[in-house]
Amino acid sequence: MQYQSPFENWYTYSTVHKPLPDFTCEPGLVLFPPELVPGVGHPLIDKLGNDATRRLTMRKLESYNAFTEKLEYKAVMAASIKIAQNPQAFGLSEQAGREARLIVTDESHHAYVAIELIKQIPGFSELPPLTATQPRFLRGLEELERGLPTELADDLLIAFVSISETLITSILRGIPRDPRVVSAVRNTVRDHCIDEARHHSYFVYVVHQHWASNTPDRREILGPLYAKLIRLFLDPDLDLCRGWLLEAGLDARDAGLVLQDYYSHERVAASVRADSFPTLKLMERVGVLEHPAARPAFVEQKLID
Numbered sequence: 068m069q070y071q072s073p074f075e076n077w078y079t080y081s082t083v084h085k086p087l088p089d090f091t092c093e094p095g096l097v098l099f100p101p102e103l104v105p106g107v108g109h110p111l112i113d114k115l116g117n118d119a120t121r122r123l124t125m126r127k128l129e130s131y132n133a134f135t136e137k138l139e140y141k142a143v144m145a146a147s148i149k150i151a152q153n154p155q156a157f158g159l160s161e162q163a164g165r166e167a168r169l170i171v172t173d174e175s176h177h178a179y180v181a182i183e184l185i186k187q188i189p190g191f192s193e194l195p196p197l198t199a200t201q202p203r204f205l206r207g208l209e210e211l212e213r214g215l216p217t218e219l220a221d222d223l224l225i226a227f228v229s230i231s232e233t234l235i236t237s238i239l240r241g242i243p244r245d246p247r248v249v250s251a252v253r254n255t256v257r258d259h260c261i262d263e264a265r266h267h268s269y270f271v272y273v274v275h276q277h278w279a280s281n282t283p284d285r286r287e288i289l290g291p292l293y294a295k296l297i298r299l300f301l302d303p304d305l306d307l308c309r310g311w312l313l314e315a316g317l318d319a320r321d322a323g324l325v326l327q328d329y330y331s332h333e334r335v336a337a338s339v340r341a342d343s344f345p346t347l348k349l350m351e352r353v354g355v356l357e358h359p360a361a362r363p364a365f366v367e368q369k370l371i372d
């Protein structure tokens with residue numbers, strides 16, 4: 068696939084060249100769409116009153132921003148630096164390698180804004196810190212890496228970032244236009260979306276080239292890996308959510324019930340399929356889904372029938 072730079076107008080359109088978003092928090096508006104916060108609207112949480120709902124919503128926004136920061140630093144920037152330093156290793160053009168440095172700049176800015184946003188939201192400074200755990204995706208990546216030959220470690224990271232950068236999650240899609248949500252959050256997500264549209268085109272090219280440039284025996288490994296990486300990125304972090312529900316005032320049994328209702332197998336499977344739709348289409352176009360080792364893995368991960 069020919070590289071067509073999505074960065075021609077980078078100096079004009081990238082949000083790192085713009086002022087910080089307007090961080091206004093209108094009283095009466097929510098910090099996050101309620102249906103995206105596990106437990107909000109559930110009778111067991113309603114019984115606890117408005118404080119529980121507000122606390123859960125704050126935790127959700129906090130974790131969304133902490134996740135953004137870690138994903139940018141630990142995954143997307145790390146992968147883009149590898150691409151910048153050795154584009155040929157992944158079948159990429161010299162220009163694509165040079166421009167990976169612009170992604171590093173964009174992502175560093177996203178991490179900065181994510182943390183600034185949290186600092187600006189009223190009430191966050193009084194929130195007690197939750198025990199810091201490693202994000203689920205990092206634990207998952209480490210586990211997958213242990214099962215792979217060492218020379219595939221970089222390919223694992225590039226594949227994971229290709230997946231995360233081509234997925235359009237429901238959060239990024241819906242929030243900027245959601246009138247229920249405070250301007251601070253809508254503006255921040257909108258700015259992030261503007262840059263991510265360029266990254267999406269870039270990583271479509273990366274997936275094509277990375278797959279096409281791999282040897283048949285590496286494709287045997289890479290194909291099924293894509294399916295696992297999609298689930299790794301999109302599956303909910305149940306332990307983290309359980310912590311929020313306990314903090315909001317539920318006992319362990321009720322927290323378990325709320326999680327079972329919110330994250331039923333059917334609901335998770337349906338949302339993973341909806342969110343991964345553009346990436347699954349890409350996997351089809353690139354030829355990953357035709358690969359005899361890959362297709363059964365996508366079926367096993369319940370991404371296709």
Ligand SMILES: [Fe+2]
Binds near residue numbers: 139173174177263
């Ligand atoms: Fe980003």
Ligand SMILES: [Fe+2]
Binds near residue numbers: 262266
């Ligand atoms: Fe990105």
